[in-house]
Amino acid sequence: MAVQTTSxxxxxxxxxxxxxxxxxxxxxxxxxxxxxxQGQDGVQEKIDGQSPVQVPFLSDLETVTAAISQTADxxxxxxxxxxxxxxxxxxxxxxxxxEALDIRAYxxxxxxxxxxxxxxxxxxxDNLALIAALQGSNVYRIVARASLDAGTSTHLLSRLGxxxxxxxxxxxxxxxxxxxxxxxxxSWMALAHVDAFYDLIRDTDILAVGQYQKGEIVLNYELGxxxxxxxxxxxxxxxxxxxxxDHSSIVATTLAAASARLDKTITxxxxxxxxxxxxxxxxxxxxxxxxxxxxxRCLAVSTTGAVVxxxxxxANGGLKYAHANGVAVRNAxxxxxxxxxSSLSMAKLYAxxxxxxGEVVGPKVQGLADQFQSLAxxxxxGYGRWRENCIVxxxxxxxxxxxGGAAV
Numbered sequence: 566m567a568v569q570t571t572s573x574x575x576x577x578x579x580x581x582x583x584x585x586x587x588x589x590x591x592x593x594x595x596x597x598x599x600x601x602x603q604g605q606d607g608v609q610e611k612i613d614g615q616s617p618v619q620v621p622f623l624s625d626l627e628t629v630t631a632a633i634s635q636t637a638d639x640x641x642x643x644x645x646x647x648x649x650x651x652x653x654x655x656x657x658x659x660x661x662x663x664e665a666l667d668i669r670a671y672x673x674x675x676x677x678x679x680x681x682x683x684x685x686x687x688x689x690x691d692n693l694a695l696i697a698a699l700q701g702s703n704v705y706r707i708v709a710r711a712s713l714d715a716g717t718s719t720h721l722l723s724r725l726g727x728x729x730x731x732x733x734x735x736x737x738x739x740x741x742x743x744x745x746x747x748x749x750x751x752s753w754m755a756l757a758h759v760d761a762f763y764d765l766i767r768d769t770d771i772l773a774v775g776q777y778q779k780g781e782i783v784l785n786y787e788l789g790x791x792x793x794x795x796x797x798x799x800x801x802x803x804x805x806x807x808x809x810x811d812h813s814s815i816v817a818t819t820l821a822a823a824s825a826r827l828d829k830t831i832t833x834x835x836x837x838x839x840x841x842x843x844x845x846x847x848x849x850x851x852x853x854x855x856x857x858x859x860x861x862r863c864l865a866v867s868t869t870g871a872v873v874x875x876x877x878x879x880a881n882g883g884l885k886y887a888h889a890n891g892v893a894v895r896n897a898x899x900x901x902x903x904x905x906x907s908s909l910s911m912a913k914l915y916a917x918x919x920x921x922x923g924e925v926v927g928p929k930v931q932g933l934a935d936q937f938q939s940l941a942x943x944x945x946x947g948y949g950r951w952r953e954n955c956i957v958x959x960x961x962x963x964x965x966x967x968x969g970g971a972a973v
Contacts, residue, residue: 582679589683596694600913608916649912649949659941697948706960715966721764737954760963761901762798806846809898814841816896842896906956915946
């Protein structure tokens with residue numbers, strides 16, 4: 566007798582909840598918005614061989630400066646490719662649960678796990694876009710990154726600073742968003758952390774508009790556009806923690822013991838000045854174009870000897886990442902990169918076999934008694950800048966870091 570089980574209904578289960586996966590994957594995008602998808606076959610094989618992929622982007626024709634000859638024919642010209650060179654990589658994650666959980670669950674666990682996977686997929690892949698967007702050589706900042714000071718007004722994000730970047734983008738012929746995406750208006754996007762946005766919305770000229778013409782700017786923090794920029798402020802945007810100017814009460818210590826993900830305490834070699842400064846940053850200082858994915862910021866709450874109780878960005882209010890013994894702990898001003906460009910700033914390479922949102926694998930039944938199930942996603946691809954005039958990285962301090970704190 567044929568028996569219907571979850572093992573031969575996995576395709577139906579996946580189809581039922583795939584919309585939840587895609588919805589979560591779409592909602593979490595940030596730096597991916599600066600890219601144009603480019604699907605290719607055989608990307609997985611290029612990853613195995615570590616082969617870079619060149620994605621062409623046709624340039625404009627050169628401006629004509631000569632009159633048409635009355636005796637000779639026109640000399641045809643060729644289109645020149647701008648090329649994004651991408652070394653594709655792979656990402657994936659999986660969850661596993663027992664049959665008993667499905668039997669006893671009173672919540673919509675089937676839908677929730679697809680949403681969790683979709684969110685994890687886009688956050689993980691978007692991190693690849695973040696790295697490509699923020700490591701370019703087209704940088705605007707008033708002073709060197711290590712000298713950006715939260716207490717200096719010219720180091721903060723402002724309307725004037727954005728207008729300076731706008732002039733650069735226009736001068737370098739940075740491509741706008743396609744007009745069909747913007748309702749016919751020429752526009753770029755400026756993606757900033759909320760701490761940098763705090764200073765932008767306090768700009769004197771913007772406050773005047775908010776106070777006398779458009780109150781929602783001040784009352785609801787609704788600043789949608791400045792100049793040619795659509796402003797996107799997000800607390801998940803990249804921060805170069807403690808990469809700016811040092812405080813007078815500097816914390817420059819290290820972890821005296823390894824910390825695990827979700828830990829709510831850290832142990833440091835010295836607690837001098839812990840509590841001064843707005844945040845502690847755990848991880849190697851990001852100077853120049855260096856980038857460390859596992860750096861994170863946290864608040865110091867109290868100290869007991871060398872043990873510091875912290876509040877972090879982890880799911881339980883603890884640490885988001887694990888950190889090794891000896892990792893730096895600092896309280897200098899943070900630096901807030903602002904990515905400015907359009908959907909034509911980068912190329913997003915993905916394998917046609919898995920698609921731009923990755924592929925859902927499962928649910929699969931496992932175990933001698935079919936007592937476990939698993940669900941996974943996988944993605945093959947990467948991101949690359951077409952050319953350096955397609956995206957600018959502005960770097961700023963935030964006056965929020967100037968408020969500091971008192972020793973705990």
